[in-house]
Every structure is written in C-alpha cells, then in structure tokens.
Amino acid sequence: MHTSTTSQLPSAELTGLRAQALPTLPPHSALLCSQHHPPLLLSSSRLLASRCDNHLFADSPAQKTRQQQHHQSFVSTPFPKTPPRPAFGLFKGNPFTTATLASPSHKLFDLFVLHDPEYNTPPSTSDDHQLPHRRNQKVLPLAEEESRRPRQSTEGPLLLQHPLHQTSPRNPCFTPSRRFSAGLSPQFVLSVYPRSHPATVWDMVMATAVLDNYTNNANHTNVALKNSIFLDSIQQHGVINPKQLIGDALHQRVQAIDHELCDPGEEDTFFVADLGEVYRQHIRWKKNLPRIRPFYAVKCNPDPQVIKLLAELGTGFDCASKTEIEQVLGMGLSPDRIIYAQPCKTNSYVRFVKSAGVKQMTFDNADELYKIAKLFPGAELFLRIMTDDSESLCRFSMKFGAAMDTTESLLALAKDLGLSVVGVSFHVGSGASDPLAYYKAVRDAHLVFQRAHELGFNMRTLDVGGGFSGDCFEAMASVLSGALDEFFPPHSNIEIIAEPGRYYVATAFTIACNIIARRTVEDPTLDGKGYMVYVNDGVYGNFSNIIFDHQNPIAKILRVGGKTIYDTSAANPTPVGEGFEYSVWGPTCDGIDRITESTRFDPILDVGDWLYFEEMGAYTKCSATQFNGFSNAHDVIYVCSEPGAKALLDL
Structure with missing residues (x-):
C-alpha cells in the first residue's frame, strides 16, 4: 500500500462484532459494514469492497474457516465490472480526519470501531450499544444523552459532526455514528484523532458514497481491490477559497x-459556475432536512454539469416537459428518479412518459384524470393541492392545485377510474418567505392522506414541492421538519420528497x-x-x-x-x-x-x-x-x- 509522505495516523486495528477474526487494517483506513451492502474499506490509497455475508461475524469453527478463506483473497480478486464508485475529496480541517458517507435512500449503515491499541479509552458506563473490546479497548456508549454533549468544531462541508465523548484531545478512536431517533438519517460520520495536538499537517478526508448506485455482484464474494481516486496520498492542502x-x-x-x-x-x-456551491447546498440540505429526498427542479437551471453532479449525489429530478425528461434520461438515469410534476399535461407528452417508463406524475382536476385514464392508466399519481402562497415571489396556487373541498371528489373519481393515487403534492410558491406556509400545507396534506386511505388508496409519498430560499432555509427547514414529525412521523413509513430548484443553483x-x-x-x-x-x-x-x-x-x-x-x-x-x-x-x-x-x-x-x-x-x-x-x-x-x-x- 502506498505510504503517505506526511505524518501517519497511529497504527490501527479493527474491533467490532466478533472482530478478532478480522485482519489488521492499515493506517488511514476504516471499515464500513452493512447487512445488505458490501463493506467499504476507506483508505488513503485503496478502496476495498466485498460482499457482506450473514456468517461474516461468527464464532463457529466452520465459519472461522470461511472467514480465513475469505480474507486470504483480500488483495487478489479483480473488482466487479465498473460499479459506480464512491467519491472522496481532500480538504484541510481541524486536527482530526473525518470520513462521511451518505445514502440517498435514507438507509442506515452501522460502523465498526477502529482503535489505536497504544491508547485506552475510559471504561463505558453503560452496556447499551456495546461492541466487544480488544486490548482493553471499549466502544463508547451511544445512549441518548450523548446527543447533548458538545460537538467538535470542524472546518469544511460535513454532513454532520458526530458528538464524541472524549476525555482528552488525544483520544484516538473511531466512534460509530449513533442511530438518530427518527431512524431515517442517511448520514453518519467517523472521526480519527492524530497523536500530535495540534496537528498542522492533517487533512480532512470526506467520502460521499451513493451506496444505492453501488452494484453488488453476487458472483464476486471476495474482497476486491480498486485504485483510489486520489491523485496523491493524503497530504497537506491549502484551504480552497471559492471566491x-x-x-x-x-x-x-x-x-x-x-x-x-x-x-x-x-x-x-x-457565466462562471462553482459546482462546489451546489455540493455545499446539498450537504446543507441533508443536515437540515435528512428525511426529505430532493428532486431537483430541472426547469430552474438545466445545466448538464449541475444535473450530473446532483445525479451522482443521489437526488431525483422534477421535470415539467418532454425535453427535461429526455435530458435526465439521456444521462443514463432510471425513470423512477423522475417525477413529472406538471398537473396539466400535453396528451403526446403523457404517451411519451408512458413509453419512457416515467410513472410518477401530478394532477389537480377531473379532466386530467380522464386524460390519464385513457392514455396512461398505470401511472402513479400525486394529487396536487392548493396552498397559501401569498408570501412567495412567484405564486402558483392561482394556476395549479386542487382546492381542499374538491379533493375528496377527485379521489373518488380516481378510484372509479381504476387509477392509482400514491401521494399528495403541494408547492408554496417559488422563493417562499413564510415558513408557516409549509406547516399549513403539510397539515392539509395529512387530511388528504386520511381521505385517500378511507377510499382504499395505498398512499406512500408526500411531495412538499419547492420554494426553498437560501436566505431563510434553516428557519423553513425547522418549521417543515416539525410539521412532518407531527403529521407524518418516521414510523408512518411515508416517503418525503421535495422539488428544490433555486435553492441549489x-x-x-x-x-x-x-x-x-x-x-x-x-x-x-x-x-x-x-x-x-x-x-x-x-x-x-x-x-x-x-x-x-x-x-x-x-x-x-x-x-x-x-x-x-x-x-x-x-x-x-x-x-x-x-x-x-x-x-x-x-x-x-x-x-x-x-x-x-x-x-x-x-x-x-x-x-x-x-x-x-x-x-x-x-x-x-x-x-x-x-x-x-x-x-x-x-x-x-x-x-x-x-x-x-x-x-x-x-x-
């Protein structure tokens, strides 16, 4: 393995669930494991990936033999044919190194703990969430009170800095991310501390992996090697100044x-476009609205590099015309990552999306339902409702959206026509400035969900639309998150999506x-x-x-x-x-x-x-x-x- 020319992290060994059978990992590395996805070994010069079996962590002799055979091929198997790769970036930060991964489908991934055997961490005061220890190393408890501990300050665009229990700045452990109470957080953070403090030559490493796009080929059960996408090993870099x-x-x-x-x-x-700003806005979104999957509004700016970046970050796409849909599909994206968010559609466009496999679309009136029943009865429909957008720059409710007193009759008509209504959508207007508009709209959407359930529809998605403004985004996100927790709590298993446009670009x-x-x-x-x-x-x-x-x-x-x-x-x-x-x-x-x-x-x-x-x-x-x-x-x-x-x- 290539050796960095700068100071090395402490020698590290992996501990975790029955981790004694696992091999020692090199410096600058960490292992991510999930029951349904291949482990990822994050390294300054390698990315290792393999299948994760049910018997990977076990005590029986037969299983240990399989483990040994499994790890003997650690560096010998070719990588499966060009799966989409996780992404890494380097930038200078505070005296620790951080790796961040995000799953756009909001799956949780458990992390294993990487320890420096030369140091000891204080004994845990709780048995909750404990992993077996090695060399007197213990995993710090992940009790709920941990969330009240001070967070470590950090430079750079982290999705979230995990609150660590540390007794000194020399605490050199990887700590697993806690499971958030919502149970749907798509991000987690690992932190490693160097021996020296302060450390002036340490770079922060950020890895953003679209794990849903990673193809796990069942025929490749061995750990495989893939060249790093770093041009060099980790080294000191100056802070990048966007301006x-x-x-x-x-x-x-x-x-x-x-x-x-x-x-x-x-x-x-x-124009000069800083794609890093789009990236930062995505991280800001994930931090403030972790439950909501963004579907970028292509109409706002159909720039191909913006769309490519957002596609790699795992967003969906809100399209309003045949041309926009063709552009997104032309980039090799799946039709299920598109919502045709146009309540009043051209007949030929409806036939086109049917042939293209784009099923998700909106409606807000009876005539549109008759059209869809005739041209695309297999569509997955969202009933768009009218909202109070009086405080928005561009108001849409005068043109689109069903009044609340018409929603019950529209749902009944859709039922009679044999159509599938799967969700509700709304839009508080472009450039919205009133956060309470989101609360009112979510409350109304919940009422429509109840009416739809009474009619036998299998409602699964709420589309909260667009209108997000960068200037007051955090305030809007706070109100929206509170409304969602009240009317569509995590245990309701309702998928939440949105249609931000100007927010990103x-x-x-x-x-x-x-x-x-x-x-x-x-x-x-x-x-x-x-x-x-x-x-x-x-x-x-x-x-x-x-x-x-x-x-x-x-x-x-x-x-x-x-x-x-x-x-x-x-x-x-x-x-x-x-x-x-x-x-x-x-x-x-x-x-x-x-x-x-x-x-x-x-x-x-x-x-x-x-x-x-x-x-x-x-x-x-x-x-x-x-x-x-x-x-x-x-x-x-x-x-x-x-x-x-x-x-x-x-x-």
Missing part, C-alpha cells in the same frame, strides 16, 4: 479579450457582462453628471429574472481601465452621495430593457470595461431569448471549490 477560484476564472477570460480587436461574439456575456452562478456603450448624462440633480452604460445582456436575455422572477441583481465592477478588481471594496457600489451615478441598460431596442435603475461607483466606467452579477443561477440562462437577434448561447466556465464534487464529476 478566488471564481475570480481567477473571470480574470483569465476577460484579460484575454481586446474589445478593440476581438471578433464578433468574443466579448459576449459568460442561485448562488452557484456568476455572470460577467461587457460594457458596449456609454452615454454621459448632464443633470444638476446628479451633482454635475452621471452615466448610462449599456451592456451586452439584458431582460430579454439572462436578466429575464428581473421581469419574471422578481429579482434585483446587483451590479459590481469586474474590470475597469485594464485592471481586474473582482471581490474588492472598489468593485462594490458606493453609498448615496459618493462616486458617480450609473444606470445599467441591456442591448435591445426596448425601453424596458434596464438592469439597474440607479447605482454608484467610484471609478469612471467606459466602453470595454466589465461588470459582474452574483447569484445568477436560477431562472436566468434557461429563460433567455433571442429577441433582436442577440444570442442566448452563452458560455459557462466551471470551477469547483469542493474536492468531493470534483471527484464525483471526474474533473
């Missing part, structure tokens, strides 16, 4: 453009626009003069979100006078009364094509300078037009500030 990555990409692009000599189109608008995209013209405005009210600047994008292009999505993009200076000033104080607008006043206009002939009515900057902007706008990932590129003959095919430059996302995408 720096974005700034470098912006700078390299605009620096290479000479607006005096460039060909037509070279100075066009372009809004903050991941930055757009850069070139100033193509300037007009000086002499006006005494402007303290002498101001400027109208015209850029090569506008409300008919990527800034359509101003009109249709009620957004207010903030202009900042990217490059002025041949100097890039991205993410500096000089790039930001100045307070009223300082600097020069500007209005920012789009390139079309329409007077409505204005991006910014009034802003102020210290520098004097001129033709050839560049502006940038952050948080431009939602409902921008996807709704751009070609009005006036301007192109809507703008480049996207991808950066990735999260190594875990980088590994998933093979960047």
Whole structure:
C-alpha cells in the first residue's frame, strides 16, 4: 500500500462484532459494514469492497474457516465490472480526519470501531450499544444523552459532526455514528484523532458514497481491490477559497479579450459556475432536512454539469416537459428518479412518459384524470393541492392545485377510474418567505392522506414541492421538519420528497457582462453628471429574472481601465452621495430593457470595461431569448471549490 509522505495516523486495528477474526487494517483506513451492502474499506490509497455475508461475524469453527478463506483473497480478486464508485475529496480541517458517507435512500449503515491499541479509552458506563473490546479497548456508549454533549468544531462541508465523548484531545478512536431517533438519517460520520495536538499537517478526508448506485455482484464474494481516486496520498492542502477560484476564472477570460480587436461574439456575456456551491447546498440540505429526498427542479437551471453532479449525489429530478425528461434520461438515469410534476399535461407528452417508463406524475382536476385514464392508466399519481402562497415571489396556487373541498371528489373519481393515487403534492410558491406556509400545507396534506386511505388508496409519498430560499432555509427547514414529525412521523413509513430548484443553483452562478456603450448624462440633480452604460445582456436575455422572477441583481465592477478588481471594496457600489451615478441598460431596442435603475461607483466606467452579477443561477440562462437577434448561447466556465464534487464529476 502506498505510504503517505506526511505524518501517519497511529497504527490501527479493527474491533467490532466478533472482530478478532478480522485482519489488521492499515493506517488511514476504516471499515464500513452493512447487512445488505458490501463493506467499504476507506483508505488513503485503496478502496476495498466485498460482499457482506450473514456468517461474516461468527464464532463457529466452520465459519472461522470461511472467514480465513475469505480474507486470504483480500488483495487478489479483480473488482466487479465498473460499479459506480464512491467519491472522496481532500480538504484541510481541524486536527482530526473525518470520513462521511451518505445514502440517498435514507438507509442506515452501522460502523465498526477502529482503535489505536497504544491508547485506552475510559471504561463505558453503560452496556447499551456495546461492541466487544480488544486490548482493553471499549466502544463508547451511544445512549441518548450523548446527543447533548458538545460537538467538535470542524472546518469544511460535513454532513454532520458526530458528538464524541472524549476525555482528552488525544483520544484516538473511531466512534460509530449513533442511530438518530427518527431512524431515517442517511448520514453518519467517523472521526480519527492524530497523536500530535495540534496537528498542522492533517487533512480532512470526506467520502460521499451513493451506496444505492453501488452494484453488488453476487458472483464476486471476495474482497476486491480498486485504485483510489486520489491523485496523491493524503497530504497537506491549502484551504480552497471559492471566491478566488471564481475570480481567477473571470480574470483569465476577460484579460484575454481586446474589445478593440476581438471578433464578433468574443466579448459576449459568460457565466462562471462553482459546482462546489451546489455540493455545499446539498450537504446543507441533508443536515437540515435528512428525511426529505430532493428532486431537483430541472426547469430552474438545466445545466448538464449541475444535473450530473446532483445525479451522482443521489437526488431525483422534477421535470415539467418532454425535453427535461429526455435530458435526465439521456444521462443514463432510471425513470423512477423522475417525477413529472406538471398537473396539466400535453396528451403526446403523457404517451411519451408512458413509453419512457416515467410513472410518477401530478394532477389537480377531473379532466386530467380522464386524460390519464385513457392514455396512461398505470401511472402513479400525486394529487396536487392548493396552498397559501401569498408570501412567495412567484405564486402558483392561482394556476395549479386542487382546492381542499374538491379533493375528496377527485379521489373518488380516481378510484372509479381504476387509477392509482400514491401521494399528495403541494408547492408554496417559488422563493417562499413564510415558513408557516409549509406547516399549513403539510397539515392539509395529512387530511388528504386520511381521505385517500378511507377510499382504499395505498398512499406512500408526500411531495412538499419547492420554494426553498437560501436566505431563510434553516428557519423553513425547522418549521417543515416539525410539521412532518407531527403529521407524518418516521414510523408512518411515508416517503418525503421535495422539488428544490433555486435553492441549489442561485448562488452557484456568476455572470460577467461587457460594457458596449456609454452615454454621459448632464443633470444638476446628479451633482454635475452621471452615466448610462449599456451592456451586452439584458431582460430579454439572462436578466429575464428581473421581469419574471422578481429579482434585483446587483451590479459590481469586474474590470475597469485594464485592471481586474473582482471581490474588492472598489468593485462594490458606493453609498448615496459618493462616486458617480450609473444606470445599467441591456442591448435591445426596448425601453424596458434596464438592469439597474440607479447605482454608484467610484471609478469612471467606459466602453470595454466589465461588470459582474452574483447569484445568477436560477431562472436566468434557461429563460433567455433571442429577441433582436442577440444570442442566448452563452458560455459557462466551471470551477469547483469542493474536492468531493470534483471527484464525483471526474474533473
């Protein structure tokens, strides 16, 4: 095994359920075992995987013989044919190493304990959740009071930092993740502590494994070797600065453009997308809403790299048209990862999804039920109900959703037509700002579930829709989680899904626009003069979100006078009364094509300078037009500030 050039973790041995029969594991490693999935040995230079048998941990001589035979082939069997691989990333953290794995189907996986035999942990005070010990090593108890112990602080995008009982910073044990009271948590964390403290050369290792996508070939019962996806062994890395990555990409692009000599189109608008931000948002989701499986709303931003990353992370996809469904299926994804969340569908599209195998779809009226009964009677239907979306940026209830007093008759009609209603969906509106809207909607959905059960439907899924805003996400998640625990507790075995869109991508995209013209405005009210600047994008292009999505993009200076000033104080607008006043206009002939009515900057902007706008990932590129003959095919430059996302995408 390849040896790291940096300091090594303490020598480690595996202890666990009858673990005496298991082999000693190398440093930088840990073993994950599950009754239904192959064990995964996490290592700085190897990933080992094998089948987990019922007799893997046993005391009988015959079973021990099988174990010995099983482990003799530990490094000799070829890996099964290209199963999707778990993903690893490296980034610097506090003085311990952490590995995190997540199952998108919310399965629980038990971990075994890795100990340094040179150290002893204090004796446990409880026999609950104990694993047999070795060399006087004991597993710390996982009693409920553990959740009240202080959590270890950590840098980096952890799904969850497991609360550890430690008597000193030198406690060198892997501790198994506790089972959360909901019983559905899809994440767990392992922690290992180095000998030295503080440890300045230790990197945090994060592994995000989509275990459901791992193909367990029953013909390969032996442990198999697979090359690590690390380019190098674990070594010290600097902290990745997302702003720096974005700034470098912006700078390299605009620096290479000479607006005096460039060909037509070279100075066009372009995006920089940080896929690491999408990754962080997914981790944030899993931390705050662990029971809810996200189905990304493709309409918000159908960027292929975003969809690929989210697919690798195990999300489903909310599609509203044939084109969106074709895009997702074209990436090799299973039809059962798609919900056709369009209550009013084109006939030909219904026939298409039937042929494509996409069964999940929504309805909200009787006419749609007759259509589905005729064209796709085998569909799995979600009754979409009307909600209070009065506090949302984009309200949908005036167009979609069945009123509560009509739900009983719709369910009865579906029953008479022989259709299968499997769930309820709602949408509190895009860009929702009232967390209580989720509580009311979940309460109403529970009432519909009760009515459906009385009619004999096998209801299994609640779709809580979209509308999640990054600004108040934690508050919304808290209210939503409380409502779900009250009306759809974990023991109800109801699957919960959602349709986030802007939540994932809004903050991941930055757009850069070139100033193509300037007009000086002499006006005494402007303290002498101001400027109208015209850029090569506008409300008919990527800034359509101003009109249709009620957004207010903030202009900042990217490059002025041949100097890039991205993410500096000089790039930001100045307070009223300082600097020069500007209005920012789009390139079309329409007077409505204005991006910014009034802003102020210290520098004097001129033709050839560049502006940038952050948080431009939602409902921008996807709704751009070609009005006036301007192109809507703008480049996207991808950066990735999260190594875990980088590994998933093979960047």
